[in-house]
Amino acid sequence: MSLLQLKNISKIYGELKALDDISLEVENGEWLAIMGPSGSGKSTLMNIIGCMDKPSLGEVILDGRDIAKESDKGLTEIRRDKIGLIFQQFHLVNYLTAVENVMVAQYYHSMPDEKEALEALERVGLKDRAKHLPSQLSGGEQQRVCIARALINHPEIVLADEPTGNLDEANENIVIDIFKQLHKEGTTLIVVTHDPEVGEVAQRMIVLDHGRIKENTINKNFGNT
Amino acid sequence: MIKGAFTRQWKKMIMIALTVALGTSLATAMLNVMMDVSDKVNQELKTYGANITVVPKSASVMDSLYEIENGADDGAYLKESELGNIKTIFWAFNIVDFAPFIDTKATVSADSGEKEITLVGTWFDHHLELPTGETLNTGVRSLRTWWDISEGDWLSEQTYTGTEKPCMVGEGIAKTLSVKSGDIITVSTTHGSERLYVAGIFSSGDTADDEIYASLDTVQALSDKDGLLSSIEVSALTTPDNELAIKAAKDPGSLTIAQYETWYCTAYVSSICYQIQEVITDSVASPVRQVADSEGAILEKTHLLMVLITILSLVGSALGITNLVTASVMERSSEIGLLKAIGAKNGAVSALVLTEVMITGIVGAVIGYFAGFGFAQIIGQTVFGSSIEMKLFVIPIVAVLVIAVVLAGSLPAIRMLLRLRPAEVLHGR
Numbered sequence: 116m117s118l119l120q121l122k123n124i125s126k127i128y129g130e131l132k133a134l135d136d137i138s139l140e141v142e143n144g145e146w147l148a149i150m151g152p153s154g155s156g157k158s159t160l161m162n163i164i165g166c167m168d169k170p171s172l173g174e175v176i177l178d179g180r181d182i183a184k185e186s187d188k189g190l191t192e193i194r195r196d197k198i199g200l201i202f203q204q205f206h207l208v209n210y211l212t213a214v215e216n217v218m219v220a221q222y223y224h225s226m227p228d229e230k231e232a233l234e235a236l237e238r239v240g241l242k243d244r245a246k247h248l249p250s251q252l253s254g255g256e257q258q259r260v261c262i263a264r265a266l267i268n269h270p271e272i273v274l275a276d277e278p279t280g281n282l283d284e285a286n287e288n289i290v291i292d293i294f295k296q297l298h299k300e301g302t303t304l305i306v307v308t309h310d311p312e313v314g315e316v317a318q319r320m321i322v323l324d325h326g327r328i329k330e331n332t333i334n335k336n337f338g339n340t
Numbered sequence: 341m342i343k344g345a346f347t348r349q350w351k352k353m354i355m356i357a358l359t360v361a362l363g364t365s366l367a368t369a370m371l372n373v374m375m376d377v378s379d380k381v382n383q384e385l386k387t388y389g390a391n392i393t394v395v396p397k398s399a400s401v402m403d404s405l406y407e408i409e410n411g412a413d414d415g416a417y418l419k420e421s422e423l424g425n426i427k428t429i430f431w432a433f434n435i436v437d438f439a440p441f442i443d444t445k446a447t448v449s450a451d452s453g454e455k456e457i458t459l460v461g462t463w464f465d466h467h468l469e470l471p472t473g474e475t476l477n478t479g480v481r482s483l484r485t486w487w488d489i490s491e492g493d494w495l496s497e498q499t500y501t502g503t504e505k506p507c508m509v510g511e512g513i514a515k516t517l518s519v520k521s522g523d524i525i526t527v528s529t530t531h532g533s534e535r536l537y538v539a540g541i542f543s544s545g546d547t548a549d550d551e552i553y554a555s556l557d558t559v560q561a562l563s564d565k566d567g568l569l570s571s572i573e574v575s576a577l578t579t580p581d582n583e584l585a586i587k588a589a590k591d592p593g594s595l596t597i598a599q600y601e602t603w604y605c606t607a608y609v610s611s612i613c614y615q616i617q618e619v620i621t622d623s624v625a626s627p628v629r630q631v632a633d634s635e636g637a638i639l640e641k642t643h644l645l646m647v648l649i650t651i652l653s654l655v656g657s658a659l660g661i662t663n664l665v666t667a668s669v670m671e672r673s674s675e676i677g678l679l680k681a682i683g684a685k686n687g688a689v690s691a692l693v694l695t696e697v698m699i700t701g702i703v704g705a706v707i708g709y710f711a712g713f714g715f716a717q718i719i720g721q722t723v724f725g726s727s728i729e730m731k732l733f734v735i736p737i738v739a740v741l742v743i744a745v746v747l748a749g750s751l752p753a754i755r756m757l758l759r760l761r762p763a764e765v766l767h768g769r
């Protein structure tokens with residue numbers, strides 16, 4: 116069975132259908148890119164997949180559990196145990212150092228472990244910046260801290276909403292390289308992006324428009340770049 | 341995490357601490373003053389010379405049962421011959437003044453009409469030669485310091501030389517019968533009548549304004565009560581009551597011998613009363629409660645006022661805290677949203693915010709407690725001219741109040757925090 120199944124989900128805000136009857140399956144270990152114009156419903160979809168929101172209609176089955184039926188507490192636990200979130204605006208806690216930001220995620224998951232947190236930072240190439248505050252880090256470095264935080268609890272799915280939206284090309288490539296590494300390790304990746312370069316490296320790409328799936332294409336060149 | 345919140349949000353935290361400190365200081369000051377003030381007022385009252393009244397035993401029972409004003413009407417009297425004994429008790433030197441009283445119903449007639457009144461016989465400035473060889477001038481002149489002589493002068497038993505017996509007339513009677521000082525009035529009872537010279541008109545502000553005061557023997561003769569008294573008033577210097585005195589006042593029999601000796605040989609109002617009872621046959625001596633009672637009423641109102649101030653200051657702090665904590669949570673909504681997104685449960689996030697506020701609150705409360713204690717001292721010095729004792733049990737009361745106020749103040753922020761959905765704050769719309 117697929118890791119994630121969306122069955123005819125809709126998200127309705129008053130008159131507006133932000134998502135309109137979307138069905139989608141994501142396999143374990145898959146790397147999926149979600150693209151589409153602004154306002155097409157990408158973030159809405161991510162929020163639902165990330166268990167931060169529930170659909171108005173339809174079923175979301177993640178690892179065999181229907182999240183529409185979960186309580187707030189249940190959703191929090193699913194987020195904590197199965198999902199790693201990467202944000203366009205990084206959302207680091209600005210009075211904590213890089214390593215402490217990673218440890219916050221450990222704290223709410225299990226136990227803070229500085230050694231493990233430092234290893235996570237090392238994976239994203241930031242070991243020497245561990246004691247810096249977010250304000251002392253560049254955008255790319257902050258995004259890497261955010262990625263380290265998303266990965267620290269070994270999530271089944273990593274969700275990234277515009278991970279490169281605030282980054283220059285050099286940093287974008289670093290992030291893409293990290294994604295490639297994650298994919299190699301078998302992590303399921305769902306990445307929302309405007310950026311064709313980020314979209315094209317994915318295994319599969321769907322394009323949303325007005326809350327519907329307009330395209331769903333497999334990347335034939337996957338793995339060649 | 342928490343430490344970080346303090347370093348980053350120190351301004352807001354200081355504001356919260358100050359708000360708590362302000363509320364706590366007022367509450368502490370009020371509670372401390374409140375706890376100490378009753379002791380203080382009681383002490384002051386008692387050192388200013390408690391007045392003691394001595395009445396016949398049966399009259400005292402009747403008085404308290406039926407609140408009859410003239411206990412003498414039921415036929416029980418004290419003996420005039422025993423009056424001097426008062427100056428023979430252990431604490432004789434503490435007896436500053438005393439005066440006997442006898443009263444009777446009488447009709448007074450003046451030029452302009454007649455009126456039923458109470459005629460009181462007493463000493464004005466009576467000269468006493470005591471068995472000890474001591475002499476003493478005492479009477480209502482020293483016991484009724486608040487009388488205002490509106491016409492004429494105080495009656496002086498020692499210098500009066502007129503043929504008629506002298507008297508002093510209360511302002512109420514003087515007005516209705518238009519009596520002036522120097523007039524001659526006639527008082528009559530069932531036992532006779534007497535022409536009295538009006539030496540002075542007094543205003544006392546109480547029921548005495550409708551009474552006529554004449555010398556003891558005059559009234560005794562008019563009421564056929566030679567050698568009898570209906571009451572004695574005593575002004576004595578006393579030591580403020582302590583627990584021993586309170587215990588003894590209830591029942592001297594409950595004391596151990598050593599306690600009894602200490603009590604008996606200390607000028608507590610209760611031991612002086614006790615000693616007076618020993619020398620005046622069939623008498624009951626008790627402290628005059630009138631002053632203490634009205635002071636008590638004022639005290640109660642003051643207490644109420646202080647409680648109100650305390651409540652208001654605490655409500656004020658709670659509102660202040662509400663504002664500050666809510667603002668702080670709003671400011672940090674994306675941080676809180678993030679924590680929730682990465683798996684922090686509502687309870688954990690609430691605990692985080694509450695811990696921050698509580699730590700701040702406790703710091704504020706400690707500062708506030710000492711500041712409040714300082715306030716209490718200032719109040720004590722300006723109002724009572726003495727320091728306020730530190731009452732230890734105020735601390736737990738204040739602690740409970742602070743916790744309640746901080747929790748109540750944080751409640752709206754916590755509710756907001758619980759409703760906050762990570763999706764709404766994280767994808768910056």
Ligand SMILES: Nc1ncnc2c1ncn2[C@@H]1O[C@H](COP(=O)(O)OP(=O)(O)OP(=O)(O)O)[C@@H](O)[C@H]1O
Pocket residue numbers: 128131133151152153154155156157158159160
């Ligand atoms: N909470 C909400 N209440 C009302 N409308 C909403 C809400 N959230 C999203 N929408 C609307 O739903 C639509 C989809 O929004 P969404 O954020 O998913 O777009 P997006 O594809 O992520 O756009 P962008 O590329 O600009 O981030 C938009 O029209 C948006 O205005």
Ligand SMILES: [Mg+2]
Pocket residue numbers: 157158159276767
């Ligand atoms: Mg978006």
